[in-house]
Amino acid sequence: QVQLVESGGGLVQAGDSLRLSCAASGRTFNNVPMGWFRQAPGKEREFVATITWNGVSTYYADSVKGRFTISRDNAKNTGYLQMSSLKSEDTAVYYCAAGRGPLFSRKAVDYAYWGQGTQVTVSS
Secondary structure, three states: OOEEEEEOOEEEEOOOOEEEEEEEEOHHHHHOOEEEEEEOOOOOOEEEEEEOOOOOOEEEOOOOOOOEEEEEEOOOOEEEEEEOOOOHHHOEEEEEEEEOOOOOOOOHHHEEEEOOOEEEEEEO
């Protein structure tokens, strides 16, 4: 069992940076991939970024590539999403998730545990 709690969201201006954190409880978090997803009002949840259990490999959605950086600190049971050059279209509720198995994925169905989400609002 893994419980996830996101934090760090807020209201920022376009061009600003923000770092989201995902605090995990449960020993299995360190053994599975972690992902970040987001959901804007009236839209479906979409993939943002994912990272392998050991932090060696990462994968990003094209819309955030070069602006967002996913990372994790297994010693602290915490994952991060560093967001830079924020745009109004990045406005959404951001969710972190822990994977079901060893392979990282961009599909929400491949993640077993989810946080409650943190709101990010970017004003233009």
